[in-house]
Structure formats: structure tokens, C-alpha cells
Amino acid sequence: MSKRKPKRWMIDLKVNGEEYEADIHASDLLLHVLREKLGLTGAKPGCLNGDCGACTVIMNGKPMKSCLVLAIEAVGTDILTIEGLIHSPIQKAFIEHFAFQCGYCTPGFIMNCQALLSQHPDPDLETIKQWLSSNICRCTSYQEIEKAVTSVLKQGGNE
């Protein structure tokens, strides 16, 4: 094993429209940098294996599991976390339809739904199912989550 000490990096990240600077190791995950360096704790650590989706954020318009992204890979991208959504239609719909129980998976689900509605303003049920199967809810609120998403569609989308 090499004894050489890898260098540290000072990186710029654009998160929720704001520029942040962070001192990181190249091996630091985006999830941990968001939570521990930037104080944005909305993205949740769950499985840390890319299975559960609790850490989902949006990068350049696409949902990404931030436990599968090195922070250094995110330089130059536009990152949106749950903190960047304020009273969005999908957040309101989750409340109105009780689309959560313990709430731990909720930020990840909401970010996935937000990206879905941005990229597919009129998704069919198959597309909704395909996208949302990326996230797991241990409390099994799946029907309510589907109702929340479809209610936003009925209201005319994600404007």
C-alpha cells in the first residue's frame, strides 16, 4: 500500500443556487460533504449502498443518489437539495396526502418526484413507477406517495 498522502482539495459547489467552498478529500461522498461541510442535512444517509434513495438530490436536473457520487465529481454541476425547495407543489401534496409516516425517506422521495415532474410534466403511470422504484419507504407509504404525485399532475404540473 502506498505511503504517499493524497492531497486535499478546496472545491466550489453550487447548491440551491448558492456558491459554497469546501475543503475535502477526493474520497469524500457528496452526501457527507452536503451534510457535514455545508450543513445541509436534508439528504439522509440510509443504506449508503445506492439502494434506498434517502440521499437523493438533483444534479443538473437529474435525480442522483448522493451516496454514489464523490463530492469532487459534483464540481461544475448544479445541485438542488430539499432545502432548495420551498413550498413546492410536490411538498404540499406530500403533506395533503399523508405521503409519509416516519419521514426519513421523504426528502429523497420528494427530490425524485421533483425531478420527475420537471423532466416529464405529464408522465404516464409506468414512468412514475419506474422513477419511484428508485426509493424505498420502510413504512410503506407507497400508495399515498403515488396519490401525491398524481395530484400534482391533476393540478397542472409542477409550476
Add this chain to the structure above:
Amino acid sequence: MISYDFDYYKPTSIKEAAELHQRLVSEGRKPKFFSGGTEIITLGRLNLIYTDAIIDIKGIPECKRWGFEKNELIAGAALSLSLLEEEPHFPLLKQTASEVADYTSRNKITLGGNVCGQVFYREAVLPFLLAESDVIVGGRKGVRRVPIRTMFHQELTLEPGEFLVQIITEEAYIDAPFLSVKKRQQWETGYPLITVASLKKDNFLRFAFSGVCAFPFRSDEMEQVLNDATMTYEDRVLKSFNYLPKPILNDVEGSDEYRLFVLKNTLVDFLKHFESGGVHE
């Protein structure tokens, strides 16, 4: 969190990446090429993979190429699997890639990462085995083009310091009739059990498999038997099992016996689909 640190490099050409790898090795380092990096990150967290330098190939234009050139489809190693679904130039590849992991993960998992990974499944290689594609690999001796069936034996047999740049497929295979089915033990989102992909060319069915053994494969011997119309579907399938590589996977996702049971029924369905015009589940 990954328990060790590494250096990060993002070269912008094949030559730069290959020279960088060679230099790092000569310095006693343990570099790894990195594309989507999902396996390096998840196995790194478990200390099952170690590297002290990663070479991110996403900055190399050839690795991001996706489109037709002179009657060939060029697929760069750094393309995300979700892009292969959203810009579907190759219907069989779209179908097979869309069954890997889940949609959000496929925004990160890349073609090269899936084909060159350590996981058993690596389903994205199946269409290329069936279409007899060529791989473009880069290394310190430059770039070479090799038929994938010459180079893929349980894994892509890259030489030290080489990395996958592109996979090239003749246009003649792109629109050939195909079927690709992924079977899971539970639900539609559980871990995979087996994937069977088939492509019909010159009235002959080709078959490739994932999840049956610890590696994806295509077997000429099995294809010969499966195309023998003098036998019943079930007899063909059972006889073809004489040529299955060994051992059959036997793990928490399914016993070897169960995998063969599912494989038999799936292959019978495939034969019915292609020869009788309908799939029977």
C-alpha cells in the same frame, strides 16, 4: 464513507489517461479507472476494493460518444445507462440496460462500469455479445479494436493499464428481432435472479445469459441445440443445459436448482415467442 483516501485525476484524452496510469504504476501506486464509480464507491466503503488514485474517464470525449458513424453504432464507456434508455439507438440495449438497478442509480452507473465491473450480473454486456460488437480499448500502446467475443471471457480481459473506451456495433444488428427478460425472485424491484437476452439474426436465435453463473456468457453450443427444431421446446432447453458453464450460482437470491427451474421456463417462453409468435408466462 470510504475509509481511505485517494488522488483524483480527470484526463481529457485517451493518451493522457493511459500515460497517467503508467506513471502512477511506475511510482508504486494502485490506480483505477473510474467512470460512474458506483462499484468503486460501494465496495470501497466495505474495504473490498482499494485504490490510491482514481482516473476519471468522463472527461475523455471518445468515452462519451453515442451515435452512428459509417453504419456503426458507437457507444462510449462513460455513457450513463439512463442515457441509453432516453436516447435509444439500440432497442435491445435499451431494454436490457433499463433493467439494471433502478432509474436513479442508472443516472450514475455507466456502460463501461457495468461491463467491466465485479458484480455477477453486468447485464449491459449481453446485447453486445449477441451483436458480435467490437470493443475499443485504450492503453499505453495506443488504441486497439477487438471483437468482444474474443476479449470477453467471464470478464473483459483487459491488459494492465488498458481501459474500455467504446463498444461498436454494426447497424445490421440494431433492428434485429430481440427479446430480453429479467426475472427476480420477488416483486419488480428486487435483486435480480437471471436475465436472458436473445437476438434473431439470419433466422437463427442467439442467446446470452446473466445471473445463471457468476459471469455473463453466450454459448454457441447451447444455441445450436436451442435452434434444433426437430425437438420439442422443453427437450431443446433441457438438452442445452448440458452445455451450461459451471457452477450455477447458488446464493441468497436463489438456489442453483431454482435458477435452473426459472431458466428452463424462461427459455421455453422465448422459443414460443420467436417460433409461435407469443410469449407464454
